Structure formats: C-alpha cells, structure tokens
Amino acid sequence: MAVSDLGDPPAVPRRGARVMPLGLLAGSARVVRPLISFVFVLAIWSGVGAAQLVPETIFPAPWTVWNATVEMWQMGTLAGDLAVSLSRAAIGFAIGATLGVALGLMTGRIALIRTLLGPFLSLLRPIPAIALVPVAIVWFGIGEGSKYFVISYTVFLTVWFNTHHGMEYVPEIYLRASRSLGASRRREFLTVIIPAAAPYIFAGLRLGVALAFLSLVAAELSGASSGLGYRLQEARQYIRTDRMFSLLIILGALGASVDMVVHQIGRKLVHWQQG
C-alpha cells in the first residue's frame, strides 16, 4: 500500500537546517571561551609576578613555574611520577568501576540484594577518601595495594550509586513494550534495561574518573615514594612552591582531559540521550 504521502516530513532535516549554524558557533565557543579565561588569569598572574608584590617562594610567577616544570622533566621525575600516578588512577578506576557497575546492576534489579546492601552502601558514601588512608595502610601496607584500595573504593561507591539509580528509573513503558513483544527476562535485561540505564551509568563513570584523581592525591600524600601526590608532599618539605604550582596545574589538566575523553566516549555510546 502507498502511504508515502502522509504529510509528515522527517523531523531532523527540518530542525537541522535552522540549528546547524548555531551548532557551529557553539562548537567554536566551546574551544574559544575557556581559552579567554585561561589567558585572562595568566595575564593577571603575570602582572602580579612582574610587580613582585609577593615573594617568589610564596607565590611564584608563571615563568618560574614553567622553569620548575622543565627542571622536573629534565631530572626525569616528572615522567616517572606521571606514569606511576596515571597507572594507579587507571587500575583503581578499573577495579572500582567494574565492581560499581556490576553491583549497581544487581541492587537496581534484585530486591533481596537491594535490601541487604543498598542502605549500607548509601551510608558509606559521605566518608571522604582521605579518611580511609590510615585504614588502607594498616590493611594493605604502604605499597600499591593501599593506593588501589582507596581509589577503587571511592570510584566504586559513586559508580554504584549512579548505576543503581539508573536501573531504578528505567521507564516502565519500555518494560511494558518489551514484555508485550515477547522478550525473555534475559533479553529484556541486556537489550532494554541496561541501555535504558546507560546514560546514568556513564554519568557515574564520569564522576568516577574525577574521583579517581581526587583520591589518588589523597592516597599518595601519605606513604608513597613516587607519584604526583608524593612529589607535592616532597616539594612542601623544600618549600618549592614553584614545583607545587606546576604539579597542581598538571593534575588539573590531566583530570580535565580525561574527563573530556570520557564525556566524548559517553556521547558516542549513548548517542540517543542528546536533546
């Protein structure tokens, strides 16, 4: 039968024609606007540095920080610290995220597990990562184990919480549609519930990445002999504020770039969530 003349044009081209130029503008604004802010702050910082209002040891100028960065790079400590810290964050994140998603899928859908664990896990969430460091050191020593523990623990709780909520808020209408289309419980879980919860799971993973960096520093501030957090601590002992600033900027840049990558991956995988 011929039904091509129903008179409802596809929504996207119609909307796209108007939104495209705006979209391009927004795209370039995303790159340009942060740059404006960075240049602005850098200019003020340089001004303060050039005027020598504050002693360099307390508040170093941008070029001093740059020199400290080059110095740490040439000594070889920076590359080593970066490698150690990134691998700690990555391993801790991987363990925590895997457990968080797995348990979130269970507490979200299985009433017994939810009853047994949900309230307890919610109670753990307000405990700051740094408060765990002493316990971690007793349990796992000052080696890598305690670092992984602190990082994966904080990542786990956040990822669990978001996954759990995503599972709880799967729209009822999807379940009704899936059941009336004859899907088995297994197929419903894999191809309806998990995709429906995916936007929440990704939001949790993104928060988890940010937390991995936060708790990394907490874990390295005590009982480490390498890593960016340890190097910060060491710089304090020598009152090297220039190195501290350099390390802080590196931590910020690292966290922001990893966050951006995760965000982009999420947008690709849960492509239906926009607009």
Place this chain on the structure above:
Amino acid sequence: MTRMTAEGDVRVDDVAIRFKGKDGPVTALDRTTLRLRPGTFTALIGPSGCGKSTLMNAIGGFVAPSGGAITIDGAEVTGPSAKVGVIFQQYALFPWFTALGNVRFALRRFGLPRAQEIERAHAALAEVGLGAHAGKFPQQLSGGMKQRVAIARTFACGPKVLLMDEPFGALDAQTRLGMHDLLMGVWQKHRATVLFVTHDVDEALLLADDVHVMSQAPGRLIRQYHLPQPRPRAFNRSGSELLDIREEILGLLRPEGVLAAIH
C-alpha cells in the same frame, strides 16, 4: 491470508479494578463485562480518567484485576505476552535501536536466521511506508513516523489481540487521518482483535465495528453501538446514522448526559 482464525477471543468477565489511594481504595474501573469477538475492531470512548486505560492495562496483563477474570482464547491473562500487542500513545520505541532494530526486537522471539529476520523487518517497515527510513533512530523521526514504526513493530510480533491506547492522540489532525488509513490497511491484512481507546468520537466512528462508551470515574460501560457501515467511512457518505450516533455519544460524554444514562 489466514484471516478467519477464531483466535483473539477476549472476554472480560465482571472485572473490577481498585487501587490503593491516599484515603483508602479507589475504584478505577467498576464491575465491567465485555467481549471482543475475534478479528473485530472495538473502540472504547469516555471522559479522561474514566478507567479506559485501566481496562486496557488489565487486558494487556500490566494490571491485575481486583475481581473477576480476563481470558483470551480461554486462557486467563496473568501477565504481558506476545499474544497481546500494545501500541502506546508515547510510541515506546527503544531510542538505542534504529527503526529496523526496533522491529527486529519484536521478531527475535521467532528465532529466525539473521538474514531472514532483517529481511522481514525491512518488509514490515515497507508496509508502513518507512522502507527508506530503516536506518534512522526514533529521535530522527517525526511523531507520525514513530507511531508507524511502533505499528510495524507490534504487528511483526504477530499478536492475536492489539491494544491501542490513544495511539494518535499526540499527532496533528492531518497526520491522524493518514494514520487511520494506514492502520486500517495493516489491520485488514494481519487481522487481530483490536481494542482502541480514544477520546475522539469521530475517530471511534470511522474505525470501529463496535463502540463502547464509558461513564466518568469510577468507569463502567454505559452504552454500546454496533457499526455495520462498510469502510472506508466518511461522515458525508456513510449515511446519517453515523451522525445520529455521533450526536448521541457527544451527549453522553457531557457530564449531565452521563448522569442521565446512569439514572
């Protein structure tokens, strides 16, 4: 086509549905008895909040009756199944699947070889005029197109009973008319017992074999009309009887009309 099968015989026998409300139980549907003969198209019309959707949800197995029983082909309804297809006003397409993927989801239960499953999904989309849009995601389609995907998806599953809950309520008048023709075409080809909930009297009269009118909450069936007029119908050529029924139903749907019918 296997059109004269006697499958899809729906019997609603003395069914009442009550929910727990803030101040005690609320009766959403008063004791109701209704039969949908196999292969017929029944429209259910009534004021909003009268329990039409509740009755439909009960037949779909989404809500358990508080009393009475619902059977389809002699088997009691205990939960949703592929035997009863549902078309929702909000389409309920899975946004993570393309139009084709949504239809394939419905075909999956037949365990077809992959190539054949894809082929049948394409054919189902072509039938609703969306052959060229198989690769699009629901959010790239207009409302009318989404509902056409949903119709293709539901019929692909081979339901014996089809429940439609104000399926075209979110569409503009123009698109709606096109959807009526489309639905009639697909339905006459596949045949299923249809229960069509609407609050649009004209829609009910143009499409259905039987029209049931429900009262205001707590809902109960207050009047029934059988419409033998051949399809496609139109008010200007299907005789004055349709217009008379239309007036009557509009009267019934006014609050005072409902009261008069009860007392």
